[in-house]
Amino acid sequence: MKLLYAPSSPFVRKVWIVALELGLDTQIERIASTASPIKPNQDLSSHNPLGKLPTLIRDDGTTLFGSAVLCDYLGAQLPGNKVVPTEGESKWRALRDQCLADGLLDAALLVRYELIRPEESRWDIWTDGQMAKIVAALDAIEHDAKGLGERVDVGSIAIGCALGYLDFRFAALEWRKHCPVTSAWFQAFAQRPSFTQTQPA
């Protein structure tokens, strides 16, 4: 399998951490790529019509995209694993947390993409609306943070990647000040080798 990736992408990071935690990383060749909403990458678009990363090229040449789909696909290679749970309440908890963290990241990327615009075309109300979504997602994460505990599943991994991205691109937000329980959890979780090896660059 080949994973088209960019080292700064939090969605790529989530997929790669899932691969590392499942021990599937050795079966995946990583190919550096680029993605931009305004400068289409023809090679990437030939594999993924949305032109987004991550994109996975399977051994038979077919492609998968959408980081949640890729995590599901990797999980399906090792039935019964706990990283991508497929049954019971642990499945819904992991999927919900992944959706929450991915939504936070979608809002964060929209804020970043707003900065691509010429200054006179930027719209503060739009940016404020996306920032409000980030804060609301953080509130929800903090509300349930005690439940994160020792969990290492696609939901807690997604939350870790979202927090790591805020540290990387939104340090001024100082999310730890508002989220003490999450902050304590993240301090320990971020020590995992899968996290330290995938620091955004």
Ligand SMILES: N[C@@H](CCC(=O)N[C@@H](CS)C(=O)NCC(=O)O)C(=O)O
């Ligand atoms: N929902 C997608 C989001 C992926 C995404 O937005 N990736 C960014 C890089 S972090 C990208 O490719 N952006 C290029 C674009 O929006 O055209 C997923 O979960 O994979």
